[in-house]
Amino acid sequence: MTITATARQLVKPGTEARLDALMAGLERNIRAHEPGCLRFDYVISEDRPGERLVIEEYADEAALEAHKHTPYLAEFIPQLLQCLLEPPILETFRPAADKAPLPESCFHVGVVVPDLAEAVELYSQWFGIEFTEPATFEIPYLEQGGRGGPGRMTAAFSRTAYPQYELIQADGDGITSLEHAGKVLYYGVWENDMEGRLKKLEAADISVDAYFRPGPGETPFALITGPDLQGVRIEYVDTADRPAMDEWVNTGRYPGLSGR
Missing domain, CATH: 3.10.180.10 (2,3-Dihydroxybiphenyl 1,2-Dioxygenase, domain 1)
Known part of the structure; x- marks a missing residue:
């Protein structure tokens, strides 16, 4: 059962470039080391330029837990907080109904x-x-x-x-x-x-x-x-x-x- 996690960020003025660079580095690490992360999107609000949203999708609970305990995430979080007005708002979503994931085909x-x-x-x-x-x-x-x-x-x-x-x-x-x-x-x-x-x-x-x-x-x-x-x-x-x-x-x- 896939799990979707979101993190809403309120950016401290003047730190936008640093934050974007940090997020790009985190994404590279996730894509290189976490095959259980099926989706990683980092988007900016059109109506509120100081607000960003991270959308992640994980194959299962084990993949999400593995992500939480990666050394690069532990290193990333203190640097992230320096760029935000407040801690990110985290939410986790699960499918409303159980669905068997489709099997992978050729890669x-x-x-x-x-x-x-x-x-x-x-x-x-x-x-x-x-x-x-x-x-x-x-x-x-x-x-x-x-x-x-x-x-x-x-x-x-x-x-x-x-x-x-x-x-x-x-x-x-x-x-x-x-x-x-x-x-x-x-x-x-x-x-x-x-x-x-x-x-x-x-x-x-x-x-x-x-x-x-x-x-x-x-x-x-x-x-x-x-x-x-x-x-x-x-x-x-x-x-x-x-x-x-x-x-x-x-x-x-x-x-x-x-x-x-």
């Missing part, structure tokens, strides 16, 4: 492209969207066609809501080779039980084209199926990678990696 669409820079420019123009800086990922053990070894992948993500575009630089002779360019390579979904997913794929006789593993024989942190679902491949990505992926999309730069 991105992977497309192999001959030239990543050209593709980013083209997609940006056609769809009016921005992309992250490209990042090159060194894969400890990439297993394809019964063979395995170190691999790499260079990609950029659209800075959009789900589903995002993942543009992948064509490379090598495997799953991201030029042979697969010019069409959707896969639909990416989150997976919180990779061992269980492997068993389900095996039971359903669905092939796997590529395993991304920490080392030989280890549980993959991502995998790409064969085109067995009516010609469609699925990429399963471990949910442990979600905070970093969300930060990449929200900030434009993958944490800990240099853009290339």
Whole structure:
């Protein structure tokens, strides 16, 4: 059951710019570290310019409680109060009737492209969207066609809501080779039980084209199926990678990696 929280702010004259900067920083932290926060809006009243409203939506009670105990919120609150005439007015709302949340679908669409820079420019123009800086990922053990070894992948993500575009630089002779360019390579979904997913794929006789593993024989942190679902491949990505992926999309730069 989703929970909506609001905070009404009365701004101290002369602190508007500082407050807006503080709120922007808080939003970046939330989007980078709190996948349970489904919505964060910071709006200004048209009738009362000194009044602002924060609207947040959380997936459940646990997500809201986790937000309340984040270290960056504890650091933020004293600075916020310096910018307000009085403490913010907080309210919490819950649905009037219980409704099961809709399940998530794919979170991105992977497309192999001959030239990543050209593709980013083209997609940006056609769809009016921005992309992250490209990042090159060194894969400890990439297993394809019964063979395995170190691999790499260079990609950029659209800075959009789900589903995002993942543009992948064509490379090598495997799953991201030029042979697969010019069409959707896969639909990416989150997976919180990779061992269980492997068993389900095996039971359903669905092939796997590529395993991304920490080392030989280890549980993959991502995998790409064969085109067995009516010609469609699925990429399963471990949910442990979600905070970093969300930060990449929200900030434009993958944490800990240099853009290339």
